[in-house]
Amino acid sequence: MSEKDPIMPILMSDGEDSPSKEGFVLSNRSIKAMKDIHPDLRKVVELAITLTTHDFVITQGRRTIQQQREYVNEGKSQTMHSRHLVGCAVDYVDYPEFSYDLKTMGVIAQAFKEAAKQLNIPIHWGGDWKHFVDSSHIELDSDKYPD
Numbered sequence: 001m002s003e004k005d006p007i008m009p010i011l012m013s014d015g016e017d018s019p020s021k022e023g024f025v026l027s028n029r030s031i032k033a034m035k036d037i038h039p040d041l042r043k044v045v046e047l048a049i050t051l052t053t054h055d056f057v058i059t060q061g062r063r064t065i066q067q068q069r070e071y072v073n074e075g076k077s078q079t080m081h082s083r084h085l086v087g088c089a090v091d092y093v094d095y096p097e098f099s100y101d102l103k104t105m106g107v108i109a110q111a112f113k114e115a116a117k118q119l120n121i122p123i124h125w126g127g128d129w130k131h132f133v134d135s136s137h138i139e140l141d142s143d144k145y146p147d
Ligand SMILES: [Zn+2]
Pocket: 084, 089, 090, 091, 134, 136, 137, 138
């Protein structure tokens, strides 16, 4: 991906296309899940929901140490150094399917990446990871946003 690409203008529908072209809004569930997350990550999510072509729900934001320990015990996470503990990560799922289908999750991830680029807030998508693919996970870059 080139950093020199111009920012794509958001083409607004004049109403003759389907309403979904006007973008989605964050559900109350998402807003509740984003409580206590880093304000820059919140900005990325808030822009991503307007850019995405597939609706999503934020399922989790900040975790407590106890919650993280349960996730590790259940095999849902591999680390006690999760970015969720410091409010620098969110998990999402495609809505209304809740399918976690990798292709759909990737479509939504593109909206997160585009939002991050427009805001100049570096993020990482867990679906790009090689060692432990975590396609529902978005986190702030740990160099720019240390724990
Ligand atoms: Zn996560």
